[in-house]
Ligand code: MCA
């Protein structure tokens with residue numbers, strides 16, 4: 001196995017450790033389950049064989065809406081091993097959202113939770129998905145039954161080009177509908193190697209995993225970096241600040257969204273002693289307030305390392321492992337990644353520090369485009385490979401990037417991205433609604449809280465509660481507005497465009513009490 005294999009074939013990591021240190025722990029749970037690298041190599045083979053018997057071949061999509069569990073990790077690894085394209089779906093997504101994903105990605109098989117099989121089976125069939133299998137939170141279900149069948153062939157393995165697709169991750173967009181970012185085996189492999197090197201991962205590391213598995217943060221930044229370094233995962237079902245605090249003495253690395261750190265700071269037990277065993281705290285997915293950064297250092301002596309990523313590009317920049325980790329900055333480009341800033345008006349290259357421009361990214365981390373959406377691919381990725389991030393940034397004199405805003409209309413709540421357009425379309429379609437504007441307002445716990453400002457049709461009766469109730473059945477919970485304010489009209493500029501800045505200023509203190 002060469003370094004080149006590691007940068008191009010993500011499954012090669014497991015094979016290497018399973019051969020060199022078969023008994024080393026890959027994954028442990030709080031309930032005492034433990035898998036070595038040899039176990040995961042053997043099991044991923046049986047699971048790949050099960051997928052094959054469901055008709056899956058290399059290049060076929062496998063869509064999965066499952067709870068977080070070791071078996072959900074295994075399913076992903078089985079796909080990597082056999083060259084199937086893994087399409088994870090947030091368990092919070094409603095049936096109508098799942099229906100859209102299935103129609104769009106046209107998977108060979110849909111994996112659903114046993115309790116959802118009755119509802120989602122017909123939805124999958126209507127989307128022409130020929131097979132549905134189940135996977136429960138405890139790892140049981142028809143998929144595990146197939147994998148445990150003695151007829152399983154644990155030797156299944158595809159050796160594919162680094163350009164072959166490994167995963168499709170849906171990310172909503174400014175046009176409303178979610179788009180599938182096509183991530184290749186080379187994207188995954190190169191990015192995990194860059195992170196493992198930059199963050200000095202070793203076989204001695206134990207990463208506490210409290211993130212969801214259906215986003216690139218939890219699956220690729222966390223799981224892949226552990227795999228690429230032969231390290232160990234301690235898998236939690238979900239983030240729970242007290243539980244995380246209790247287990248810090250057993251781990252060396254924590255990766256989280258800023259809300260993790262805000263919540264940990266609320267616990268009196270967070271101090272130098274409880275964090276002494278940890279060598280690295282990483283934050284990303286949303287801006288980490290400089291105040292949280294400083295408070296964390298005062299309490300624990302640890303300087304949180306902030307980095308910047310995107311679904312379409314995986315991780316782009318990082319503060320240094322050794323050297324100054326600056327509050328409010330996301331660091332310098334990772335090895336192999338290029339970042340440039342373009343003047344938002346003229347498109348001219350900005351080559352001076354302290355000037356704000358549109359961030360563009362190029363490198364082996366940039367996705368192959370959007371699934372079955374050539375138009376969007378062409379509009380977001382330039383012919384010479386530069387990806388338009390939609391974020392605005394500036395470099396300081398030391399070459400550290402700071403994200404100063406977004407050109408795209410998007411907000412981030414607890415690390416989850418919400419695109420106002422998607423919600424506004426849903427709200428505007430409700431009876432009695434004339435128009436709406438969705439904004440993010442400052443929220444101590446979630447960073448930003450989804451807030452809808454709604455205008456009723458003349459003579460119509462609408463209320464905050466009725467709008468929230470109607471949205472709850474259509475949208476994943478994290479997208480549903482925390483508050484809906486019914487107002488007589490929306491502020492507009494002379495061009496007729498809704499002035500969201502004014503709305504944000506006007507309601508800035510809504511969540512302060
Ligand atoms: C849960 N709720 C939320 C959110 N999470 N509402 C708004 N925003 C959220 N993020 C709802 C729940 O459904 C619940 O609703 C209520 O809020 C209270 O839930 P609570 O128990 O307090 O929340 P939680 O379950 O503890 O979740 C908070 C969390 C979680 C731990 C911060 O949201 C989380 O794990 N976020 C991580 C997201 C992530 O991995 N992002 C990475 C994206 P009700 O009361 O009605 O039941 S990848 C990315 O962005 C790029 C690539 C990158 O750079 O990483």
Ligand code: AMP
Nearest residue numbers: 284285286287307308309310311403417
């Ligand atoms: P996603 O759509 O989930 O891929 O989220 C990507 C977006 O999250 C980026 O385009 C940024 O706007 C934002 N993001 C990720 N990491 C950071 C960070 N450290 N600071 C500020 N914004 C971030």
